[in-house]
Amino acid sequence: MDAHPFDRITVDELRRGGSLKWTGQQEALGAWIAEMDFGTAPGxxxxxxxxxxxxxxxxxxxxxxxxxxxxxxxxxxxxxxxxxxxxxxxxxxxxxxxxxxxxxxxxxxxxxxxxxxxxxxxxxxxxxxxxxxxxxxxxxxxxxxxxxxxxxxxxxxxxxxxxxxxxxxxxxxxxxxxxxxxxxxxxxxxxxxxxxxxxxxxxxxxxxxxxxxxxxxxxxxxxxxxxxxxxxxxxxxxxxxxxxxxxxxxxxxxxxxxxxxxxxxxxxxxxxxxxxxxxxxxxxGQAWLGKVLGYLEGNRDLLGGLVAEHLPRVRYLAPQGTYLAWLDVSELGLGPDPVRFFRQQAQLALTDGALCGQAGRGFVRLNFATPRPVLAGMLHRMGASIDGPDQFDEDDPEYSGASPSF
Ligand SMILES: Cc1ncc(COP(=O)(O)O)c(C=O)c1O
The missing domain is CATH 3.40.640.10 (Type I PLP-dependent aspartate aminotransferase-like (Major domain))
Structure with a gap:
Protein backbone atom coordinates (compact mmCIF):
# COMPACT_ATOMS: atom_id res chain seq x y z
CA MET A 1 0.00 0.00 0.00
CA ASP A 2 1.31 3.48 -0.84
CA ALA A 3 2.39 5.57 2.10
CA HIS A 4 0.09 8.41 3.03
CA PRO A 5 1.63 11.77 2.04
CA PHE A 6 1.74 12.76 5.72
CA ASP A 7 3.86 9.65 6.43
CA ARG A 8 6.63 11.15 4.34
CA ILE A 9 7.02 14.30 6.42
CA THR A 10 10.32 13.97 8.26
CA VAL A 11 11.54 15.27 11.59
CA ASP A 12 14.14 17.35 9.77
CA GLU A 13 11.44 19.03 7.71
CA LEU A 14 9.38 19.67 10.81
CA ARG A 15 12.33 21.27 12.56
CA ARG A 16 13.11 23.37 9.51
CA GLY A 17 9.46 24.48 9.52
CA GLY A 18 10.31 26.22 12.77
CA SER A 19 7.10 25.59 14.75
CA LEU A 20 7.10 25.96 18.52
CA LYS A 21 6.45 22.22 18.91
CA TRP A 22 9.59 21.38 16.95
CA THR A 23 11.94 24.13 18.11
CA GLY A 24 10.83 24.77 21.68
CA GLN A 25 12.48 21.75 23.32
CA GLN A 26 15.84 21.53 21.56
CA GLU A 27 16.55 18.11 20.11
CA ALA A 28 13.56 16.31 21.65
CA LEU A 29 10.81 14.91 19.45
CA GLY A 30 7.77 17.16 19.80
CA ALA A 31 4.65 15.60 21.34
CA TRP A 32 3.75 18.37 23.73
CA ILE A 33 1.99 21.58 22.68
CA ALA A 34 -1.27 21.17 20.72
CA GLU A 35 -0.14 21.85 17.18
CA MET A 36 -0.47 19.47 14.24
CA ASP A 37 2.31 18.64 11.81
CA PHE A 38 0.17 18.77 8.67
CA GLY A 39 -0.02 22.46 7.82
CA THR A 40 -3.47 23.89 7.27
CA ALA A 41 -6.30 23.72 4.74
CA PRO A 42 -5.80 25.08 1.21
CA GLY A 43 -6.82 28.71 0.89
CA GLY A 285 -11.67 23.60 4.64
CA GLN A 286 -14.09 20.66 5.04
CA ALA A 287 -12.40 18.31 2.56
CA TRP A 288 -8.95 18.91 4.06
CA LEU A 289 -10.31 18.45 7.57
CA GLY A 290 -11.96 15.19 6.55
CA LYS A 291 -8.63 13.84 5.36
CA VAL A 292 -6.80 15.02 8.48
CA LEU A 293 -9.44 13.46 10.74
CA GLY A 294 -9.11 10.16 8.91
CA TYR A 295 -5.34 10.25 9.34
CA LEU A 296 -5.63 11.21 13.02
CA GLU A 297 -8.06 8.38 13.67
CA GLY A 298 -5.54 6.00 12.11
CA ASN A 299 -2.86 7.46 14.39
CA ARG A 300 -5.08 7.00 17.40
CA ASP A 301 -5.61 3.36 16.53
CA LEU A 302 -1.93 2.84 15.77
CA LEU A 303 -1.08 4.37 19.13
CA GLY A 304 -3.24 1.79 20.93
CA GLY A 305 -1.13 -0.98 19.38
CA LEU A 306 2.14 0.82 20.06
CA VAL A 307 1.28 1.37 23.71
CA ALA A 308 0.37 -2.30 24.11
CA GLU A 309 3.61 -3.32 22.43
CA HIS A 310 6.11 -0.91 23.98
CA LEU A 311 4.46 0.24 27.19
CA PRO A 312 2.39 -2.69 28.45
CA ARG A 313 2.25 -1.25 31.98
CA VAL A 314 0.84 2.07 30.77
CA ARG A 315 -2.93 2.48 30.93
CA TYR A 316 -4.49 4.29 28.03
CA LEU A 317 -8.08 4.81 26.89
CA ALA A 318 -8.38 5.76 23.23
CA PRO A 319 -9.68 9.33 22.98
CA GLN A 320 -13.09 9.90 21.40
CA GLY A 321 -11.98 13.29 20.11
CA THR A 322 -8.90 15.58 20.03
CA TYR A 323 -5.44 14.47 18.93
CA LEU A 324 -4.19 14.16 22.49
CA ALA A 325 -3.54 10.89 24.30
CA TRP A 326 -3.65 10.68 28.06
CA LEU A 327 -1.25 8.04 29.32
CA ASP A 328 -1.23 6.72 32.87
CA VAL A 329 2.46 6.11 33.55
CA SER A 330 2.06 5.85 37.32
CA GLU A 331 3.00 2.18 37.44
CA LEU A 332 6.33 2.70 35.73
CA GLY A 333 8.05 4.00 38.85
CA LEU A 334 9.50 7.05 37.10
CA GLY A 335 9.36 9.30 40.13
CA PRO A 336 7.53 12.60 40.54
CA ASP A 337 8.44 14.01 37.14
CA PRO A 338 7.78 11.49 34.34
CA VAL A 339 8.01 14.21 31.69
CA ARG A 340 11.54 14.98 32.74
CA PHE A 341 12.35 11.28 32.63
CA PHE A 342 11.15 10.91 29.04
CA ARG A 343 12.75 14.20 28.08
CA GLN A 344 16.13 13.02 29.36
CA GLN A 345 15.98 9.30 28.66
CA ALA A 346 13.99 9.26 25.41
CA GLN A 347 14.54 12.78 24.03
CA LEU A 348 10.78 13.08 23.78
CA ALA A 349 8.87 16.20 24.84
CA LEU A 350 5.48 15.44 26.45
CA THR A 351 3.11 17.47 28.61
CA ASP A 352 3.13 16.85 32.35
CA GLY A 353 -0.24 15.64 33.58
CA ALA A 354 0.36 17.37 36.92
CA LEU A 355 -0.13 20.70 35.12
CA CYS A 356 -3.72 19.62 34.49
CA GLY A 357 -4.57 19.58 38.19
CA GLN A 358 -4.18 17.18 41.07
CA ALA A 359 -5.97 14.43 39.12
CA GLY A 360 -3.28 14.54 36.44
CA ARG A 361 -0.40 13.37 38.62
CA GLY A 362 1.18 10.22 37.23
CA PHE A 363 -0.05 10.95 33.71
CA VAL A 364 1.56 12.40 30.61
CA ARG A 365 -0.19 13.88 27.58
CA LEU A 366 1.07 12.87 24.17
CA ASN A 367 0.16 14.78 21.00
CA PHE A 368 -0.29 12.22 18.21
CA ALA A 369 -0.94 14.71 15.38
CA THR A 370 2.35 13.78 13.81
CA PRO A 371 3.45 11.54 10.89
CA ARG A 372 2.96 7.86 11.72
CA PRO A 373 6.65 6.96 11.42
CA VAL A 374 7.44 9.73 13.88
CA LEU A 375 4.72 8.51 16.23
CA ALA A 376 6.08 4.99 16.05
CA GLY A 377 9.56 6.35 16.77
CA MET A 378 8.24 8.19 19.83
CA LEU A 379 6.73 5.03 21.27
CA HIS A 380 9.86 3.02 20.51
CA ARG A 381 11.85 5.61 22.41
CA MET A 382 9.51 5.54 25.40
CA GLY A 383 9.60 1.76 25.54
CA ALA A 384 13.38 1.62 25.23
CA SER A 385 13.86 4.26 27.90
CA ILE A 386 11.86 2.40 30.52
CA ASP A 387 13.42 -0.94 29.61
CA GLY A 388 16.76 0.65 30.44
CA PRO A 389 18.51 3.78 29.26
CA ASP A 390 21.36 1.66 27.95
CA GLN A 391 19.11 0.22 25.29
CA PHE A 392 18.37 3.64 23.86
CA ASP A 393 20.60 4.54 20.96
CA GLU A 394 19.97 8.01 19.60
CA ASP A 395 21.59 7.17 16.27
CA ASP A 396 19.48 4.09 15.68
CA PRO A 397 17.10 5.10 12.85
CA GLU A 398 14.39 2.99 14.46
CA TYR A 399 14.30 5.42 17.36
CA SER A 400 14.93 8.58 15.43
CA GLY A 401 11.41 8.95 14.13
CA ALA A 402 12.91 9.98 10.82
CA SER A 403 12.51 6.68 9.00
CA PRO A 404 9.25 6.21 7.09
CA SER A 405 9.61 2.43 7.26
CA PHE A 406 7.35 1.76 10.26
C1 LIG B 1 -9.36 23.20 25.58
C2 LIG B 1 -8.53 24.33 25.08
N1 LIG B 1 -8.93 25.59 25.29
C3 LIG B 1 -8.19 26.63 24.87
C4 LIG B 1 -7.00 26.44 24.21
C5 LIG B 1 -6.20 27.63 23.83
O1 LIG B 1 -6.69 28.14 22.68
P1 LIG B 1 -6.21 29.58 22.17
O2 LIG B 1 -4.86 29.38 21.57
O3 LIG B 1 -7.25 29.92 21.17
O4 LIG B 1 -6.21 30.44 23.38
C6 LIG B 1 -6.56 25.15 23.96
C7 LIG B 1 -5.29 24.92 23.26
O5 LIG B 1 -4.85 23.83 23.04
C8 LIG B 1 -7.33 24.07 24.40
O6 LIG B 1 -6.96 22.81 24.19
Whole structure:
Protein backbone atom coordinates (compact mmCIF):
# COMPACT_ATOMS: atom_id res chain seq x y z
CA MET A 1 0.00 0.00 0.00
CA ASP A 2 1.31 3.48 -0.84
CA ALA A 3 2.39 5.57 2.10
CA HIS A 4 0.09 8.41 3.03
CA PRO A 5 1.63 11.77 2.04
CA PHE A 6 1.74 12.76 5.72
CA ASP A 7 3.86 9.65 6.43
CA ARG A 8 6.63 11.15 4.34
CA ILE A 9 7.02 14.30 6.42
CA THR A 10 10.32 13.97 8.26
CA VAL A 11 11.54 15.27 11.59
CA ASP A 12 14.14 17.35 9.77
CA GLU A 13 11.44 19.03 7.71
CA LEU A 14 9.38 19.67 10.81
CA ARG A 15 12.33 21.27 12.56
CA ARG A 16 13.11 23.37 9.51
CA GLY A 17 9.46 24.48 9.52
CA GLY A 18 10.31 26.22 12.77
CA SER A 19 7.10 25.59 14.75
CA LEU A 20 7.10 25.96 18.52
CA LYS A 21 6.45 22.22 18.91
CA TRP A 22 9.59 21.38 16.95
CA THR A 23 11.94 24.13 18.11
CA GLY A 24 10.83 24.77 21.68
CA GLN A 25 12.48 21.75 23.32
CA GLN A 26 15.84 21.53 21.56
CA GLU A 27 16.55 18.11 20.11
CA ALA A 28 13.56 16.31 21.65
CA LEU A 29 10.81 14.91 19.45
CA GLY A 30 7.77 17.16 19.80
CA ALA A 31 4.65 15.60 21.34
CA TRP A 32 3.75 18.37 23.73
CA ILE A 33 1.99 21.58 22.68
CA ALA A 34 -1.27 21.17 20.72
CA GLU A 35 -0.14 21.85 17.18
CA MET A 36 -0.47 19.47 14.24
CA ASP A 37 2.31 18.64 11.81
CA PHE A 38 0.17 18.77 8.67
CA GLY A 39 -0.02 22.46 7.82
CA THR A 40 -3.47 23.89 7.27
CA ALA A 41 -6.30 23.72 4.74
CA PRO A 42 -5.80 25.08 1.21
CA GLY A 43 -6.82 28.71 0.89
CA UNK A 44 -6.29 29.62 4.54
CA UNK A 45 -2.77 31.00 4.26
CA UNK A 46 -3.63 32.72 0.99
CA UNK A 47 -6.63 34.48 2.55
CA UNK A 48 -4.56 35.52 5.56
CA UNK A 49 -1.66 36.71 3.39
CA UNK A 50 -4.02 38.65 1.15
CA UNK A 51 -5.04 40.91 4.03
CA UNK A 52 -1.42 41.88 4.52
CA UNK A 53 -0.66 42.16 0.80
CA UNK A 54 -3.54 44.58 0.44
CA UNK A 55 -2.48 46.63 3.43
CA UNK A 56 -5.33 45.60 5.73
CA UNK A 57 -3.21 45.96 8.81
CA UNK A 58 -5.29 48.54 10.62
CA UNK A 59 -8.21 47.72 12.91
CA UNK A 60 -10.58 45.15 11.48
CA UNK A 61 -13.11 46.71 9.11
CA UNK A 62 -16.77 45.77 9.64
CA UNK A 63 -17.03 43.80 6.39
CA UNK A 64 -14.16 41.53 7.44
CA UNK A 65 -15.83 40.89 10.79
CA UNK A 66 -19.12 40.18 8.99
CA UNK A 67 -17.50 37.67 6.70
CA UNK A 68 -16.06 35.86 9.75
CA UNK A 69 -19.47 35.90 11.47
CA UNK A 70 -21.26 34.58 8.41
CA UNK A 71 -18.68 31.89 7.70
CA UNK A 72 -18.81 30.76 11.34
CA UNK A 73 -22.63 30.67 11.36
CA UNK A 74 -22.70 28.60 8.15
CA UNK A 75 -20.02 26.27 9.51
CA UNK A 76 -21.83 25.67 12.81
CA UNK A 77 -25.08 25.04 10.97
CA UNK A 78 -23.57 22.66 8.42
CA UNK A 79 -21.36 20.78 10.87
CA UNK A 80 -23.49 20.62 14.01
CA UNK A 81 -26.96 21.76 12.96
CA UNK A 82 -26.55 24.80 15.24
CA UNK A 83 -28.33 27.77 13.72
CA UNK A 84 -27.35 31.21 14.95
CA UNK A 85 -27.78 34.80 13.94
CA UNK A 86 -24.27 35.83 12.74
CA UNK A 87 -24.47 38.80 15.13
CA UNK A 88 -24.34 36.35 18.07
CA UNK A 89 -20.83 35.39 17.00
CA UNK A 90 -18.18 37.81 18.27
CA UNK A 91 -14.51 37.83 17.28
CA UNK A 92 -11.73 37.58 19.86
CA UNK A 93 -8.00 36.89 19.73
CA UNK A 94 -8.17 33.37 21.17
CA UNK A 95 -10.17 31.02 23.34
CA UNK A 96 -8.03 31.90 26.34
CA UNK A 97 -9.39 35.44 26.01
CA UNK A 98 -12.92 34.01 25.87
CA UNK A 99 -12.31 32.27 29.19
CA UNK A 100 -10.99 35.51 30.68
CA UNK A 101 -14.14 37.27 29.46
CA UNK A 102 -16.32 34.53 30.95
CA UNK A 103 -14.72 35.00 34.36
CA UNK A 104 -14.86 38.79 34.23
CA UNK A 105 -18.35 39.24 32.84
CA UNK A 106 -20.41 36.05 32.80
CA UNK A 107 -20.43 34.70 36.32
CA UNK A 108 -23.82 34.14 37.98
CA UNK A 109 -25.47 37.54 38.38
CA UNK A 110 -26.23 36.93 42.06
CA UNK A 111 -22.66 35.86 42.79
CA UNK A 112 -20.10 37.80 40.72
CA UNK A 113 -17.23 36.34 42.78
CA UNK A 114 -18.46 32.76 42.31
CA UNK A 115 -15.91 29.96 42.26
CA UNK A 116 -14.77 28.58 38.94
CA UNK A 117 -15.38 24.84 38.69
CA UNK A 118 -12.96 22.78 36.63
CA UNK A 119 -13.44 19.16 35.62
CA UNK A 120 -9.97 17.74 36.02
CA UNK A 121 -7.63 16.83 34.49
CA UNK A 122 -8.13 20.17 32.75
CA UNK A 123 -6.41 22.16 29.99
CA UNK A 124 -3.27 23.38 31.77
CA UNK A 125 -3.60 27.20 31.72
CA UNK A 126 -7.18 26.98 33.03
CA UNK A 127 -5.88 25.70 36.36
CA UNK A 128 -4.26 29.03 37.25
CA UNK A 129 -6.50 31.44 35.35
CA UNK A 130 -9.19 31.92 38.06
CA UNK A 131 -6.56 33.01 40.61
CA UNK A 132 -5.31 35.66 38.19
CA UNK A 133 -8.73 37.24 38.55
CA UNK A 134 -8.77 36.79 42.31
CA UNK A 135 -11.24 33.93 42.02
CA UNK A 136 -11.32 30.61 43.79
CA UNK A 137 -11.39 27.42 41.76
CA UNK A 138 -12.76 24.02 42.65
CA UNK A 139 -11.42 20.92 40.94
CA UNK A 140 -13.86 18.07 40.34
CA UNK A 141 -11.84 15.04 39.22
CA UNK A 142 -13.32 12.91 36.46
CA UNK A 143 -13.81 9.24 37.29
CA UNK A 144 -12.13 6.63 35.16
CA UNK A 145 -14.04 3.43 34.53
CA UNK A 146 -12.71 0.43 32.62
CA UNK A 147 -14.18 1.76 29.40
CA UNK A 148 -14.23 5.52 29.70
CA UNK A 149 -14.53 8.64 31.81
CA UNK A 150 -17.53 9.65 33.87
CA UNK A 151 -18.51 12.74 35.73
CA UNK A 152 -18.59 12.66 39.50
CA UNK A 153 -22.17 13.90 39.66
CA UNK A 154 -22.28 14.28 43.41
CA UNK A 155 -18.95 16.13 43.37
CA UNK A 156 -20.19 18.42 40.63
CA UNK A 157 -23.43 19.18 42.44
CA UNK A 158 -21.60 20.08 45.59
CA UNK A 159 -19.07 22.27 43.71
CA UNK A 160 -21.87 24.15 41.95
CA UNK A 161 -24.02 24.66 45.03
CA UNK A 162 -24.66 28.31 45.70
CA UNK A 163 -23.79 29.23 42.11
CA UNK A 164 -20.53 28.85 40.19
CA UNK A 165 -18.98 29.23 36.76
CA UNK A 166 -18.55 25.73 35.34
CA UNK A 167 -15.88 25.26 32.68
CA UNK A 168 -17.05 22.56 30.30
CA UNK A 169 -14.39 21.64 27.75
CA UNK A 170 -15.95 19.39 25.12
CA UNK A 171 -14.24 17.42 23.65
CA UNK A 172 -12.33 17.29 26.90
CA UNK A 173 -8.63 18.09 26.65
CA UNK A 174 -6.64 16.12 27.88
CA UNK A 175 -8.77 12.95 28.29
CA UNK A 176 -10.39 13.08 24.85
CA UNK A 177 -13.92 12.52 26.14
CA UNK A 178 -16.82 13.60 23.93
CA UNK A 179 -19.83 14.28 26.14
CA UNK A 180 -23.11 12.64 25.20
CA UNK A 181 -26.30 14.59 24.80
CA UNK A 182 -27.70 12.88 27.88
CA UNK A 183 -24.68 13.97 29.94
CA UNK A 184 -24.98 17.54 28.69
CA UNK A 185 -28.68 17.64 29.56
CA UNK A 186 -27.94 16.35 33.04
CA UNK A 187 -25.21 18.98 33.47
CA UNK A 188 -27.59 21.69 32.31
CA UNK A 189 -30.20 20.65 34.89
CA UNK A 190 -27.62 20.85 37.69
CA UNK A 191 -26.33 24.20 36.45
CA UNK A 192 -29.82 25.66 36.23
CA UNK A 193 -30.86 24.23 39.58
CA UNK A 194 -27.85 25.81 41.34
CA UNK A 195 -28.08 29.16 39.54
CA UNK A 196 -24.70 28.55 37.93
CA UNK A 197 -23.32 29.43 34.52
CA UNK A 198 -21.26 27.51 31.96
CA UNK A 199 -18.27 28.51 29.91
CA UNK A 200 -18.39 25.96 27.09
CA UNK A 201 -14.97 25.62 25.49
CA UNK A 202 -15.56 23.80 22.21
CA UNK A 203 -12.26 24.53 20.52
CA UNK A 204 -11.77 20.81 19.71
CA UNK A 205 -15.35 20.32 18.45
CA UNK A 206 -14.50 19.39 14.84
CA UNK A 207 -11.97 16.77 16.01
CA UNK A 208 -14.32 13.92 16.86
CA UNK A 209 -13.84 10.31 15.73
CA UNK A 210 -16.18 7.72 14.28
CA UNK A 211 -18.92 6.58 16.63
CA UNK A 212 -19.05 9.87 18.54
CA UNK A 213 -20.86 13.12 17.92
CA UNK A 214 -20.23 16.63 19.12
CA UNK A 215 -23.28 18.42 20.54
CA UNK A 216 -22.74 22.14 21.11
CA UNK A 217 -23.75 22.68 24.73
CA UNK A 218 -25.72 25.86 24.09
CA UNK A 219 -27.70 24.09 21.35
CA UNK A 220 -29.09 21.28 23.50
CA UNK A 221 -31.90 23.37 25.02
CA UNK A 222 -33.12 26.90 25.62
CA UNK A 223 -32.10 26.45 29.24
CA UNK A 224 -28.52 25.67 28.29
CA UNK A 225 -28.45 28.57 25.82
CA UNK A 226 -29.68 30.86 28.57
CA UNK A 227 -26.91 30.07 31.05
CA UNK A 228 -23.91 29.46 28.81
CA UNK A 229 -21.42 31.32 26.76
CA UNK A 230 -19.30 29.44 24.28
CA UNK A 231 -15.75 29.79 23.02
CA UNK A 232 -14.82 28.24 19.68
CA UNK A 233 -12.06 28.67 17.14
CA UNK A 234 -10.74 27.18 13.92
CA UNK A 235 -7.33 27.17 15.55
CA UNK A 236 -7.16 23.48 16.63
CA UNK A 237 -8.93 21.74 13.75
CA UNK A 238 -7.24 23.89 11.11
CA UNK A 239 -4.01 24.34 13.03
CA UNK A 240 -3.86 28.14 12.98
CA UNK A 241 -3.53 29.36 16.59
CA UNK A 242 -0.94 31.92 15.51
CA UNK A 243 -3.45 33.75 13.31
CA UNK A 244 -5.24 35.00 16.43
CA UNK A 245 -8.93 34.69 15.85
CA UNK A 246 -11.49 32.92 18.02
CA UNK A 247 -15.25 33.32 18.37
CA UNK A 248 -17.34 34.00 21.44
CA UNK A 249 -20.91 32.79 20.93
CA UNK A 250 -23.57 34.62 22.94
CA UNK A 251 -26.87 32.81 23.26
CA UNK A 252 -29.05 35.06 25.36
CA UNK A 253 -30.13 38.65 25.15
CA UNK A 254 -28.75 39.75 28.51
CA UNK A 255 -25.25 38.60 27.57
CA UNK A 256 -25.48 40.33 24.21
CA UNK A 257 -26.51 43.58 25.85
CA UNK A 258 -23.66 43.35 28.35
CA UNK A 259 -21.12 42.41 25.66
CA UNK A 260 -22.14 45.40 23.58
CA UNK A 261 -20.78 47.49 26.47
CA UNK A 262 -17.67 45.53 27.46
CA UNK A 263 -16.68 43.70 24.29
CA UNK A 264 -15.20 46.40 22.10
CA UNK A 265 -11.64 46.18 23.36
CA UNK A 266 -11.38 42.36 23.46
CA UNK A 267 -12.93 42.16 20.00
CA UNK A 268 -10.05 44.27 18.73
CA UNK A 269 -7.79 41.37 19.73
CA UNK A 270 -8.79 39.44 16.61
CA UNK A 271 -6.17 39.98 13.90
CA UNK A 272 -7.16 40.81 10.32
CA UNK A 273 -5.24 37.81 8.84
CA UNK A 274 -6.97 35.66 11.45
CA UNK A 275 -10.45 36.87 10.52
CA UNK A 276 -9.82 36.19 6.84
CA UNK A 277 -7.95 32.92 7.39
CA UNK A 278 -10.64 31.60 9.73
CA UNK A 279 -13.43 32.51 7.30
CA UNK A 280 -11.52 30.66 4.55
CA UNK A 281 -11.08 27.60 6.80
CA UNK A 282 -14.76 27.46 7.71
CA UNK A 283 -15.89 28.16 4.13
CA UNK A 284 -13.59 25.83 2.24
CA GLY A 285 -11.67 23.60 4.64
CA GLN A 286 -14.09 20.66 5.04
CA ALA A 287 -12.40 18.31 2.56
CA TRP A 288 -8.95 18.91 4.06
CA LEU A 289 -10.31 18.45 7.57
CA GLY A 290 -11.96 15.19 6.55
CA LYS A 291 -8.63 13.84 5.36
CA VAL A 292 -6.80 15.02 8.48
CA LEU A 293 -9.44 13.46 10.74
CA GLY A 294 -9.11 10.16 8.91
CA TYR A 295 -5.34 10.25 9.34
CA LEU A 296 -5.63 11.21 13.02
CA GLU A 297 -8.06 8.38 13.67
CA GLY A 298 -5.54 6.00 12.11
CA ASN A 299 -2.86 7.46 14.39
CA ARG A 300 -5.08 7.00 17.40
CA ASP A 301 -5.61 3.36 16.53
CA LEU A 302 -1.93 2.84 15.77
CA LEU A 303 -1.08 4.37 19.13
CA GLY A 304 -3.24 1.79 20.93
CA GLY A 305 -1.13 -0.98 19.38
CA LEU A 306 2.14 0.82 20.06
CA VAL A 307 1.28 1.37 23.71
CA ALA A 308 0.37 -2.30 24.11
CA GLU A 309 3.61 -3.32 22.43
CA HIS A 310 6.11 -0.91 23.98
CA LEU A 311 4.46 0.24 27.19
CA PRO A 312 2.39 -2.69 28.45
CA ARG A 313 2.25 -1.25 31.98
CA VAL A 314 0.84 2.07 30.77
CA ARG A 315 -2.93 2.48 30.93
CA TYR A 316 -4.49 4.29 28.03
CA LEU A 317 -8.08 4.81 26.89
CA ALA A 318 -8.38 5.76 23.23
CA PRO A 319 -9.68 9.33 22.98
CA GLN A 320 -13.09 9.90 21.40
CA GLY A 321 -11.98 13.29 20.11
CA THR A 322 -8.90 15.58 20.03
CA TYR A 323 -5.44 14.47 18.93
CA LEU A 324 -4.19 14.16 22.49
CA ALA A 325 -3.54 10.89 24.30
CA TRP A 326 -3.65 10.68 28.06
CA LEU A 327 -1.25 8.04 29.32
CA ASP A 328 -1.23 6.72 32.87
CA VAL A 329 2.46 6.11 33.55
CA SER A 330 2.06 5.85 37.32
CA GLU A 331 3.00 2.18 37.44
CA LEU A 332 6.33 2.70 35.73
CA GLY A 333 8.05 4.00 38.85
CA LEU A 334 9.50 7.05 37.10
CA GLY A 335 9.36 9.30 40.13
CA PRO A 336 7.53 12.60 40.54
CA ASP A 337 8.44 14.01 37.14
CA PRO A 338 7.78 11.49 34.34
CA VAL A 339 8.01 14.21 31.69
CA ARG A 340 11.54 14.98 32.74
CA PHE A 341 12.35 11.28 32.63
CA PHE A 342 11.15 10.91 29.04
CA ARG A 343 12.75 14.20 28.08
CA GLN A 344 16.13 13.02 29.36
CA GLN A 345 15.98 9.30 28.66
CA ALA A 346 13.99 9.26 25.41
CA GLN A 347 14.54 12.78 24.03
CA LEU A 348 10.78 13.08 23.78
CA ALA A 349 8.87 16.20 24.84
CA LEU A 350 5.48 15.44 26.45
CA THR A 351 3.11 17.47 28.61
CA ASP A 352 3.13 16.85 32.35
CA GLY A 353 -0.24 15.64 33.58
CA ALA A 354 0.36 17.37 36.92
CA LEU A 355 -0.13 20.70 35.12
CA CYS A 356 -3.72 19.62 34.49
CA GLY A 357 -4.57 19.58 38.19
CA GLN A 358 -4.18 17.18 41.07
CA ALA A 359 -5.97 14.43 39.12
CA GLY A 360 -3.28 14.54 36.44
CA ARG A 361 -0.40 13.37 38.62
CA GLY A 362 1.18 10.22 37.23
CA PHE A 363 -0.05 10.95 33.71
CA VAL A 364 1.56 12.40 30.61
CA ARG A 365 -0.19 13.88 27.58
CA LEU A 366 1.07 12.87 24.17
CA ASN A 367 0.16 14.78 21.00
CA PHE A 368 -0.29 12.22 18.21
CA ALA A 369 -0.94 14.71 15.38
CA THR A 370 2.35 13.78 13.81
CA PRO A 371 3.45 11.54 10.89
CA ARG A 372 2.96 7.86 11.72
CA PRO A 373 6.65 6.96 11.42
CA VAL A 374 7.44 9.73 13.88
CA LEU A 375 4.72 8.51 16.23
CA ALA A 376 6.08 4.99 16.05
CA GLY A 377 9.56 6.35 16.77
CA MET A 378 8.24 8.19 19.83
CA LEU A 379 6.73 5.03 21.27
CA HIS A 380 9.86 3.02 20.51
CA ARG A 381 11.85 5.61 22.41
CA MET A 382 9.51 5.54 25.40
CA GLY A 383 9.60 1.76 25.54
CA ALA A 384 13.38 1.62 25.23
CA SER A 385 13.86 4.26 27.90
CA ILE A 386 11.86 2.40 30.52
CA ASP A 387 13.42 -0.94 29.61
CA GLY A 388 16.76 0.65 30.44
CA PRO A 389 18.51 3.78 29.26
CA ASP A 390 21.36 1.66 27.95
CA GLN A 391 19.11 0.22 25.29
CA PHE A 392 18.37 3.64 23.86
CA ASP A 393 20.60 4.54 20.96
CA GLU A 394 19.97 8.01 19.60
CA ASP A 395 21.59 7.17 16.27
CA ASP A 396 19.48 4.09 15.68
CA PRO A 397 17.10 5.10 12.85
CA GLU A 398 14.39 2.99 14.46
CA TYR A 399 14.30 5.42 17.36
CA SER A 400 14.93 8.58 15.43
CA GLY A 401 11.41 8.95 14.13
CA ALA A 402 12.91 9.98 10.82
CA SER A 403 12.51 6.68 9.00
CA PRO A 404 9.25 6.21 7.09
CA SER A 405 9.61 2.43 7.26
CA PHE A 406 7.35 1.76 10.26
C1 LIG B 1 -9.36 23.20 25.58
C2 LIG B 1 -8.53 24.33 25.08
N1 LIG B 1 -8.93 25.59 25.29
C3 LIG B 1 -8.19 26.63 24.87
C4 LIG B 1 -7.00 26.44 24.21
C5 LIG B 1 -6.20 27.63 23.83
O1 LIG B 1 -6.69 28.14 22.68
P1 LIG B 1 -6.21 29.58 22.17
O2 LIG B 1 -4.86 29.38 21.57
O3 LIG B 1 -7.25 29.92 21.17
O4 LIG B 1 -6.21 30.44 23.38
C6 LIG B 1 -6.56 25.15 23.96
C7 LIG B 1 -5.29 24.92 23.26
O5 LIG B 1 -4.85 23.83 23.04
C8 LIG B 1 -7.33 24.07 24.40
O6 LIG B 1 -6.96 22.81 24.19
Missing amino acids: VLEAAAQTIASGLVGYAPAYLVSSLQEATADWLDARFGWRLDPAQIRPLSNVGAAFDAAIMHFSPAHRPDAPVVLLTPAYMPFIDTPARFGRRSIQVPMLRTGIGWELDWAGLESALSGGALLVLVNPHNPIGKVYTRAELLRISRLVEHTGSRVFADEIHAPLVYGGYEHHPYAAISDTAAGHSITGISASKAFNIPGLKCAQLVLTNDADRTLWARVGIVPEHGAATPGLAGTAAAYDG
